[in-house]
Amino acid sequence: MTSIVEQTRLLLAFNEWANERILSAAEGLTPEQYGELRDQFAHMLGTGRWWHAKWTGGEYGAHVMPRTIADARDAYARSHDDLRAFAASLTDTELARSERWWGTEKELSVADLVVQV
Numbered sequence: 001m002t003s004i005v006e007q008t009r010l011l012l013a014f015n016e017w018a019n020e021r022i023l024s025a026a027e028g029l030t031p032e033q034y035g036e037l038r039d040q041f042a043h044m045l046g047t048g049r050w051w052h053a054k055w056t057g058g059e060y061g062a063h064v065m066p067r068t069i070a071d072a073r074d075a076y077a078r079s080h081d082d083l084r085a086f087a088a089s090l091t092d093t094e095l096a097r098s099e100r101w102w103g104t105e106k107e108l109s110v111a112d113l114v115v116q117v
Contacts, residue, residue, distance in 0.1 A: 004095055008114050009087045015117050016080045019044070023076060026069050034069050041072050048079045048117045052086055054099060055110055083117065 002010070026034060026041070042065045053060040066072035095111035 003092075004111055005090050005092060008090055008095060008111055011114055012083050012087045012117065015048070016083065019076055019080070023069070023073050026072070029069065031068070038065065038067075038072075041066055045072070045075055045079060048083060051113065051117050052079070052082050055113075056086060 022044075026037070029037070042063065045066070046063055049064070050060050052058065064075050066075050095109060095114075097110050098107040099110060099113055100107050101113070
């Protein structure tokens with residue numbers, strides 16, 4: 001049976017794989033087509049960056065709005081590096097820790113929140 005730590009690492013690795021597939025497909029877009037989807041790319045990127053900062057006690061910083069697909073690829077690469085490092089550091093204790101859900105009073109375990117990325 002796969003441990004919760006390993007399941008979480010697999011989920012984060014799958015997220016990176018899926019993002020890479022989306023970015024590769026987007027490389028065929030014209031600048032105008034990318035512009036129509038830019039907010040979605042920024043939202044997906046921002047979600048991963050926000051949760052990573054929350055889980056690690058880091059700073060979210062400014063919202064990233066990649067101007068081009070090349071900018072998006074660079075920003076996602078940095079985010080994926082951060083999430084891989086986070087995944088490598090996971091323990092059962094860390095995954096059991098509670099975090100507040102998006103400014104509400106509801107708290108969920110880090111393991112439950114990873115699916116938001």
